Each structure stands twice: as structure tokens, then as C-alpha cells.
Amino acid sequence: MEWWKKAVVYQVYPMSFKDSNGDGIGDIGGVIEKVDYLNQLGVDVIWLTPVYESPMDDNGYDISNYYKINPLFGTMEQLEELLGMLHDRGMKLIMDLVVNHTSDEHEWFRAAKADKKSKYHDYYIWEEKPITGQQSFFSGSVWEYNAETDEYYYHLFSKRQPDLNWKNPNVRKEVYQLINWWLDKGINGFRMDVIDLIGKVPGKELMISPQTHEYLQEMHQNCFAGREVFTVGETSFATPITAPMYSKPERKELTMVFGFEHLGLEEVKGNGKWDLKKLDVNELKQVFKIWQHALYKNGWNSLFWSNHDQPRIVSRMGDDGRYRRESAKMLAMVLHGMQGTPYIYQGEEIGMTNVEFPLEDYKDVETINMVQEKLAAGWSMEKIMKGIYAKGRDNARTPMQWSAKEYAGFTNGTPWIKVNPNYSEINVEKELSIEESIFSFYQSLIQIRKTYDIISEGDFKLLAEEDARIFSYVRTWNGQELYVVGNFTGEEVVCPSEISKLVKNTDIILTNYKETQLQEEIVLRPYESIMWYKADDSME
Ligand code: ISL
Ligand code: CA
Numbered sequence: 340m341e342w343w344k345k346a347v348v349y350q351v352y353p354m355s356f357k358d359s360n361g362d363g364i365g366d367i368g369g370v371i372e373k374v375d376y377l378n379q380l381g382v383d384v385i386w387l388t389p390v391y392e393s394p395m396d397d398n399g400y401d402i403s404n405y406y407k408i409n410p411l412f413g414t415m416e417q418l419e420e421l422l423g424m425l426h427d428r429g430m431k432l433i434m435d436l437v438v439n440h441t442s443d444e445h446e447w448f449r450a451a452k453a454d455k456k457s458k459y460h461d462y463y464i465w466e467e468k469p470i471t472g473q474q475s476f477f478s479g480s481v482w483e484y485n486a487e488t489d490e491y492y493y494h495l496f497s498k499r500q501p502d503l504n505w506k507n508p509n510v511r512k513e514v515y516q517l518i519n520w521w522l523d524k525g526i527n528g529f530r531m532d533v534i535d536l537i538g539k540v541p542g543k544e545l546m547i548s549p550q551t552h553e554y555l556q557e558m559h560q561n562c563f564a565g566r567e568v569f570t571v572g573e574t575s576f577a578t579p580i581t582a583p584m585y586s587k588p589e590r591k592e593l594t595m596v597f598g599f600e601h602l603g604l605e606e607v608k609g610n611g612k613w614d615l616k617k618l619d620v621n622e623l624k625q626v627f628k629i630w631q632h633a634l635y636k637n638g639w640n641s642l643f644w645s646n647h648d649q650p651r652i653v654s655r656m657g658d659d660g661r662y663r664r665e666s667a668k669m670l671a672m673v674l675h676g677m678q679g680t681p682y683i684y685q686g687e688e689i690g691m692t693n694v695e696f697p698l699e700d701y702k703d704v705e706t707i708n709m710v711q712e713k714l715a716a717g718w719s720m721e722k723i724m725k726g727i728y729a730k731g732r733d734n735a736r737t738p739m740q741w742s743a744k745e746y747a748g749f750t751n752g753t754p755w756i757k758v759n760p761n762y763s764e765i766n767v768e769k770e771l772s773i774e775e776s777i778f779s780f781y782q783s784l785i786q787i788r789k790t791y792d793i794i795s796e797g798d799f800k801l802l803a804e805e806d807a808r809i810f811s812y813v814r815t816w817n818g819q820e821l822y823v824v825g826n827f828t829g830e831e832v833v834c835p836s837e838i839s840k841l842v843k844n845t846d847i848i849l850t851n852y853k854e855t856q857l858q859e860e861i862v863l864r865p866y867e868s869i870m871w872y873k874a875d876d877s878m879e
Contacts, residue, residue, distance in 0.1 A: 343569055343594060344639070344795040346383040347675075347785050348433075348682045352647040353390055353412055354398055355736050356685055358750035365738070365749070367413035367421055374424045376767070380688060380778065381785040384431045384569065386530050388647060390418065394444050396499040397477075397704055398736075400435075400532060401442035405517040422525055431527035433569055438514045439533045440500040447513075448501050455488050462513075464493035464504050464541055473544045478708035481541070493541050495533075497704050505537040505554055515561040522562065528569030531593070535574035535585075547576050552584060555592040564591070571641060571680075572596040579633030586638030595639040595680060601626045602649060605729075613709060613726035618656060620807045620827050628812075631678055631799035640679030644670060645687045650734040654693035658829055662866045663690050663765075668780045668851035669825040669868035673810050675784040676823040676870060678799060685739050688781045689770045693734040694759045698724065702756050703732045740766040775853060783849055791848075791872065793819045803835045809863070811838055818875025820845065826863040834861035845871040 357369025367390060377385060389399035390412040399409065408415050425432050441448055450459040467490055469482035475495055482491040483498040493502050503510050518529070538551030555572075563570065572585055574596040585596045604622050607614040634640045644652035653659050657666025667690035675681050698720075701707065706727055713723050728734075733756060740762040741748035747762035759765070770776040788794050797814035802824075809832060811824040822842050826832050839861045847855055849870040863869075 340792070340795060343384075343680055345789050346680055347381070347788065348384040348386050348571075348680060349377055349380065349382040350386045350388070350646055350682055350684045352388050352685060352736060354755065355749075356739050357741065358752060358754070359413075361750060361752040362411075363750050363752040363754045364411055366411065367408070367417040371417065371421050371424065374421070374428065374430075378428045378430065379782075380683075381782050382430070382683065384433060384527070385425060386433050386571075386682070387421075387435065388530075389435045389437055393442055394499065396442065396497055400437050401440070401444075401497070401500045402437050403442040403444040404446075406520065419524070426525070431569065433528040433530055433571070434521060434526050435532060436518065436529040436534075437532040438503060438517075439536045440494065440496060440502045443499045443501055452485050452492070453487055455490075458509075460488075461507050462504055462510050463501050465490045466493070466541075467491070470542055471544050473541075477705050478712040495536060495539070497708070502539070502541075503537075505550070511554065511557065515558060518558070518562045522566060522568065527567075528594070529571075531570060531572045533575060534572040534593075535576050535596075552590070552592060555585070556590070559591045568594075570594045575599050579629050582630070582640075583634055583638035586634070595641050597641050597643065597646075598630055600630070602644075605655075612730045613713065613723075615726060615729055620810060621805065623656075624801055624804065624810055627677065628799070628801045635678065635798055640677070641682060642674050642677055642679040643682035643684070644674060645684035645735060646682070647684070647735050648732050649684075650730055651691055651693045652687065653690050654734070655729070656827075658866065659690075659692035662829055663692070664775070664777055665851050665864075665866035666829075667777045669827070669866045671777070671781060671784055672823060672849065672851065672868040672870055673825040675788060676794065676812070676814065676821065678795065678797065678814075681784075681788070683781060684735065686735075688778050689740065689765060689767055690777045691737075691740060691765060692759065692761060693728065694737055694757075695728045696733070696757060698727075700757050701727065701731060701733050703736065706731045706733060738762075742766050742768040780849075780851065787848060787870070791819075791821065792816070793821050793872075797821060802838050802841070806835055808832045809835065809838075811835075813841065818877065820871075820873040822871040823868070824863065825868040826866055829865045831865065832863045834863050842869075842871045845873040848872045 354365045356365040358365050359368030391402045392404035392407040392409050393399045393401050422432050447459040447462045450457040451463050473481045475481045477497045481493050484491055494500050535547045535551050537554050538548040539546055540548050570593045572593045577596050577598045582596055582598055585593045605616055605618045606612050607616050652670050653667040657670050737759045738749035738754050743763040746754050747758045770778040793814050793816040797816035800813050802811040803809045808828045810827050814821040851868050
């Protein structure tokens with residue numbers, strides 16, 4: 340079995356992880372300080388979000404030099420030191436590849452915008468005038484006027500992130516060259532930012548096209564063939580139909596992709612992420628069922644609730660008040676029991692929660708830009724703030740909470756963004772000091788994945804499909820069975836007989852309540868989650 344089918348990835352957003360030099364900004368030195376903490380959790384791969392040179396318009400997803408480390412984050416020597424420390428512990432490092440666009444301060448764009456005849460001009464997408472009314476993900480038109488050459492350039496994200504023109508073979512050659520440069524340094528792969536968008540057709544407002552796959556196969560030939568490389572594509576537009584096309588080994592594209600369908604259910608369809616709608620848990624279960632079936636023996640899945648763009652899952656789908664620990668653990672078990680490679684986002688392993696700041700304390704360009712757009716669309720400030728509290732990306736970007744010390748032990752300077760006020764209650768030091776911590780629950784889930792092949796190999800069948808209070812499924816493989824049940828509510832729920840019958844003569848391997856209940860009828864306490872296992876009969 341390929342190593343990554345039992346691996347767990349931990350995502351570090353360095354700016355908010357740990358500051359080692361007192362400037363209030365997390366950095367590579369801070370990650371180095373915490374390598375043993377990550378090793379103690381038991382994760383196998385660290386995904387480091389961008390640390391390349393950048394003006395930080397989009398916190399590093401606007402790269403101005405792919406071959407240099409942003410001094411804000413530290414030095415190339417520190418990056419190499421981190422790589423060596425991870426390798427010494429049998430861990431791997433994947434970096435963030437952001438090649439759908441560059442920063443407007445990249446030398447290619449500076450040359451392109453200055454002179455139409457520059458050889459870099461066609462590295463980007465130019466039109467005499469806006470040829471569509473398409474809106475960018477960060478509000479406003481995708482077409483930005485450039486006075487020096489009296490034309491418009493295309494940008495799907497902020498106007499300081501001009502899209503690269505992937506039709507240009509010179510662009511592709513440059514990208515393959517930088518990929519190989521980093522692989523030659525010994526990094527173990529990449530998370531690829533919005534990689535499905537490299538096949539876009541601006542004139543038709545198409546976000547993807549079959550060309551995306553052609554480019555990825557060309558990239559594989561030029562960079563990954565013959566190497567042991569772990570790649571995960573961020574494919575916001577992937578579906579259960581297209582996801583296998585990215586990850587089936589014979590396609591020679593990527594190891595896996597991130598699908599986002601399960602995180603797009605609490606919004607009014609077509610109105611974007613800010614227009615909130617209550618989650619329908621049965622809808623959530625169906626989405627996971629479809630993705631588990633679509634990729635079974637047909638490519639590979641990723642499993643995640645959180646990342647640096649998503650709100651904190653315990654606030655989003657659990658209870659970040661009375662049942663914070665129980666619900667954080669339930670959400671973790673329901674996710675980690677499925678087939679795929681799990682991703683843990685920094686702070687998820689200690690149940691960090693969303694924040695509610697005054698508007699002026701938010702930093703994210705996506706949030707700041709949406710306020711004007713929504714005001715112009717007639718939204719009240721109250722509706723705008725509710726959207727920001729629920730879905731703003733800064734929910735995931737407040738400093739990692741290490742201790743109850745000032746600024747949660749993140750920095751001894753002034754943090755670039757406010758710390759969540761609950762850091763004195765919710766922090767690593769506290770979690771490591773208690774028995775039933777969320778941290779130790781994640782350690783157990785990671786070890787269970789390594790111990791029970793059924794989790795990586797088994798099929799998937801949803802149980803209690805119609806009961807929206809419960810998320811439950813059974814995995815089967817080689818005569819073995821593994822059952823997971825999660826009470827998605829803060830109420831007591833009698834476990835459906837369909838499930839309690841099935842789990843009768845099995846063994847409980849993990850629960851999120853201390854005392855387990857063995858009476859005839861299983862009554863699930865608030866957010867209770869239980870994992871049962873049954874070896875195949877021959878082993879009895
Ligand atoms: O953030 C989102 C919704 O709130 C997503 O649409 C997100 O913008 C999209 O998935 C692309 O995300 C990636 O590319 C962006 C960058 O801002 C994100 O941080 C990165 O994860 C542009 O590089
Ligand atoms: Ca720093």
C-alpha cells in the first residue's frame with residue numbers, strides 16, 4: 340500500500356503558527372521550535388503554506404520570487420534546517436505551489452505591464468478592454484486597467500495577483516523549472532493552489548477546461564515522473580466525476596485533490612459563501628457518501644474540515660461552547676474513519692474556535708473587499724458581520740494558542756492579528772496536561788489509521804441515512820467491519836436499532852466519553868461518537 344494512504348498531513352500557516360523573533364509575525368524559526376510537538380501528535384507530512392518573497396497582499400499567495408524566502412518568514416537556511424529536522428524524524432515537507440497567478444511585483448509582471456513588446460508580456464492575460472463582466476473571487480471585475488500599455492489584465496483573485504497565461508509554453512517551462520528546483524532541494528511534494536483554474540477560458544468565463552488535465556500530465560512528465568512526489572491539488576471546482584481524473588494513478592497527474600462540496604452546503608446556492616443557510620446534516624452525509632463511492636478504487640480522496648481559508652469546524656458544525664471537546668472529537672472521528680488522507684489544520688487538534696472581532700480588526704483582503712461589495716448590494720452591516728463571523732478566513736488565522744501566557748505564547752511582540760480572547764482556556768499547554776484532551780484523541784485517530792488497514796482499504800456504506808441527528812457508516816474489508824457513529828446534536832439520541840444491532844459483538848476501539856455504555860439500547864449523549872471494530876471470523 341502506498342505510504343500516503345496511511346499518512347496524516349498537518350497544515351501550518353506559518354504567519355499565525357509561532358513567532359520566533361518577536362516581530363509579531365509567525366515564521367519558519369517558530370515552526371522549527373515546534374517540530375517535536377508535531378512529531379508528538381504523530382503526523383507524517385507537514386504542508387507549509389507560502390513562505391516565498393511576497394508583498395503579502397494575500398498573505399503570501401501573491402508570490403514575487405519563487406526562488407527566495409520572504410525575510411518576514413526567515414531564510415533559506417532555516418527552511419533547509421526545518422526540512423532536515425523533519426526528515427530526521429521520518430516526516431515529510433510539502434510546500435505550497437501558487438502558479439495560477441503571481442504577485443504584481445514579480446519581475447515578469449513588472450516587465451509585462453511596462454512594455455507590450457516585452458517577452459514577459461504574454462506570460463499574462465491582456466485585452467484591449469474588459470471582454471466579460473466576470474467578477475473576481477475578491478470582489479470587483481477580473482479586468483484591471485494598466486495605463487502604461489493602455490490595456491486590461493485578468494485576475495481571478497486580488498488585482499495584485501495577475502493570472503499567468505498557461506497557454507504560453509514559456510510560462511509552463513518556467514513553472515516546471517521552479518518545481519524541479521524545489522524538488523532537487525529535497526522537499527517531498529506540493530499542495531497546488533487553485534490548480535484546476537490553470538485551464539480557464541477567460542473569454543467564455545470558463546473556470547476550467549480539459550486543458551487543465553493536459554497541463555498536469557505535462558507537468559508530471561517534466562517534474563514528477565521517476566520521483567517519489569506527494570502532490571495534492573486544491574481544486575475548488577472538482578466534482579465526484581472529475582476528482583478521479585486528477586488522482587487515478589494511470590492518469591499520471593496528482594496524488595489526490597481537495598474537493599470542497601462538503602464545505603459549500605451552508606450558503607444560499609449561487610449567492611456565494613457569505614449568504615448563510617443552516618447546514619442540513621443529511622445533505623452533508625450524502626456528499627461524503629458520493630465522494631467515498633466515486634473515489635473507491637478509482638483515485639484517492641483527501642479528508643479535511645479546516646484550512647487557512649475555512650472557519651473553525653468546532654464552531655461551524657459542532658458546539659464551541661458547552662460541548663466543545665465532545666463535538667471537536669466527534670467531528671474528528673467521523674472524518675478520520677473514512678477512506679482518504681486526512682489533513683489537520685493548525686489549532687484543530689486543540690479545538691480552537693471562531694472569533695467575533697470589530698470590523699477594523701479583520702486583516703483578510705477577501706473580507707475587507709467584500710464589505711464594500713455587499714454594502715453596494717444593499718446588505719445591512721449586521722448581515723455583513725454575521726457572514727464574516729461565520730465564514731471569514733481570519734477565523735482560521737488568529738495566532739495558534741500555545742499557552743495562557745500573553746498573546747497565547749505565540750509571540751513576545753505584538754501579534755499582526757488579534758489573538759482569540761479564549762486563549763487562556765483553549766491552548767496547547769492545557770490540552771497536553773489533561774487526560775481526555777482533543778490532542779490525545781487525534782493521536783489515537785492517527786494511530787488507529789496506521790493499525791487498521793480497513794480504514795485505508797475498506798469500502799463505505801452510510802447507516803441511518805434518513806436520521807439527520809446522526810452521521811454513521813460502516814467500513815468493510817476482508818471480512819472485517821469498522822463502524823463509526825457520531826451524534827451531530829447536543830441532545831441525547833437513541834442510537835437507531837439498525838446500528839446497535841450491527842455493533843452487538845464488536846469491540847469499541849475509540850469513544851469521546853469516558854464511561855462507555857454497554858446496555859442493550861445505546862443512548863448517544865450529546866455529540867457522542869463511538870468507533871467499533873470486528874475482526875474477520877477466521878481470526879476468532
Ligand atoms: O477562500 C475561499 C472562499 O472563502 C476560496 O474560494 C479560496 O479563495 C479558493 O479556494 C482559493 O484559495 C486559494 O487561492 C487563493 C488564496 O487566497 C487562498 O488562501 C488559497 O487557499 C488565491 O491564491
Ligand atoms: Ca517573526
